[in-house]
Amino acid sequence: MEGAELELERRSKFLSSLIQKKKSVEQQDHHDLLNVRVRASDMPTPLQNRAFRSARDHLDSMPGKLDSKRLALALKKEFDSSCGPAWHCIVGTSFGSYVTHSTGGFLYFSIDKPSTNCEISFRFISRRKKKKLLRQLKPETMEISQFMGQQEHEAIENSQDKKAGPPHMALSLISAYLPLFELLAMSGVCTSLRDAVNKDVLSWLDIVVKSPLNLRLSDGILMKITSKANGRLTTLALMDCAKITDDGLQRVVERNPLINKLYLPGCTGLTPEGVIGAVKTLSEHHHGLKSLMINGIYNINKEHLETLRPYLEKNLSQQEQSGSWPLLFHEHRDVPTFRHDKGYATIDVEVCPKCDEVRMVFDCPRRTCKRKIGRSMSDCRGCNFCIPRCQECGGCVDDSEEVEEAVCADILCSDCWLQLPKCDFCNKPYCKQHAHNGSCPPGSTGFVCDVCWANFNI
Numbered sequence: 473m474e475g476a477e478l479e480l481e482r483r484s485k486f487l488s489s490l491i492q493k494k495k496s497v498e499q500q501d502h503h504d505l506l507n508v509r510v511r512a513s514d515m516p517t518p519l520q521n522r523a524f525r526s527a528r529d530h531l532d533s534m535p536g537k538l539d540s541k542r543l544a545l546a547l548k549k550e551f552d553s554s555c556g557p558a559w560h561c562i563v564g565t566s567f568g569s570y571v572t573h574s575t576g577g578f579l580y581f582s583i584d585k586p587s588t589n590c591e592i593s594f595r596f597i598s599r600r601k602k603k604k605l606l607r608q609l610k611p612e613t614m615e616i617s618q619f620m621g622q623q624e625h626e627a628i629e630n631s632q633d634k635k636a637g638p639p640h641m642a643l644s645l646i647s648a649y650l651p652l653f654e655l656l657a658m659s660g661v662c663t664s665l666r667d668a669v670n671k672d673v674l675s676w677l678d679i680v681v682k683s684p685l686n687l688r689l690s691d692g693i694l695m696k697i698t699s700k701a702n703g704r705l706t707t708l709a710l711m712d713c714a715k716i717t718d719d720g721l722q723r724v725v726e727r728n729p730l731i732n733k734l735y736l737p738g739c740t741g742l743t744p745e746g747v748i749g750a751v752k753t754l755s756e757h758h759h760g761l762k763s764l765m766i767n768g769i770y771n772i773n774k775e776h777l778e779t780l781r782p783y784l785e786k787n788l789s790q791q792e793q794s795g796s797w798p799l800l801f802h803e804h805r806d807v808p809t810f811r812h813d814k815g816y817a818t819i820d821v822e823v824c825p826k827c828d829e830v831r832m833v834f835d836c837p838r839r840t841c842k843r844k845i846g847r848s849m850s851d852c853r854g855c856n857f858c859i860p861r862c863q864e865c866g867g868c869v870d871d872s873e874e875v876e877e878a879v880c881a882d883i884l885c886s887d888c889w890l891q892l893p894k895c896d897f898c899n900k901p902y903c904k905q906h907a908h909n910g911s912c913p914p915g916s917t918g919f920v921c922d923v924c925w926a927n928f929n930i
Contacts, residue, residue, distance in 0.1 A: 675700075680709040694713075706730055717742070721750050732762045733762065737768045744769065764819050773830060800837050878892075897920060
């Protein structure tokens, strides 16, 4: 009996060794059939080899369809245990089109037919720690890393030689309505979109520069952007562009004589003399400058205003000169760029009848204004410094009236104050411009202002 048991045990071990050997051969064949493709990498070769080997090992343990989430967790767990929590790994079929980090040490590769893209990158690692991690890695050789890297390089070169196809025809229909920020963003997507946007002159006829582009706009950048209109620019609106100088503006208007709307509010780098020179250039040779905005430019006085008016008035018809729509405070605040489109004054500033300074002069929109009863309607006109106005309706607030105050310290009339939602603690409203500053605590239908939120530590 003992001899039979020994023989049975010997045969069992022999069969187990055969099964194990067969599994190893099948596993090696499976590895050879795996399709590994390197897309981009600046990761050292030993780290690439470790990533390939780890991905292959975990793919073998996944029966059936590939589970990207399980593969991501497995790779992350292995690299966290071997290299520390500074390693980061992302796996999924939607990755690989762009790098999501700014530091070095990334690898994009697709493995097996599901084309899983993997990114493994350094995060918050000092140079000393990176060198230490690399020293701990044992050099491994996998011919696939160098071979596929060379293949990827050749594929990139071949793709660059091919001519990009034209974009969709709908782009020409919508590009003329896109803001400047979106046009510049589209120009950086690909070659075909860049060429299509740059060659479409209609998209560059009306250039409006506002936040956040206004903080970076310089004379050189403005010249480059306006040159895309090929001298047919009609509207130039520079909102609070402090880096624009007189020379830069003059060069632009000389190359674009068809500008009929010139908006320069808050361009503190300009001088009154520079604005006069630009307006004079646009008014020569019977070119029609019909609208000008210069509010916020320093040191503009009555003499400068009198010099500018003849250049604009000669381009207007007699009907346009005779009447203009009233300028309302709240309308200008909401839409400051295109307030001159129909029926408004040619220049946004004038001499205030109260303080005799060149500023924006607003009208009162309220027909029931107490100042208009038994008085001239001009009593309601004045700049924002002379006549306080409601932030919501733009109506003038008399000294005899009860002035309401918002959380944001803006002035409100009684009617608007009653209509606005109030803070649950201090019973003060926000104006619509600052309504986003409020916080909504859980379980409450109202809001809490930022002042009460800070005082009560809600």
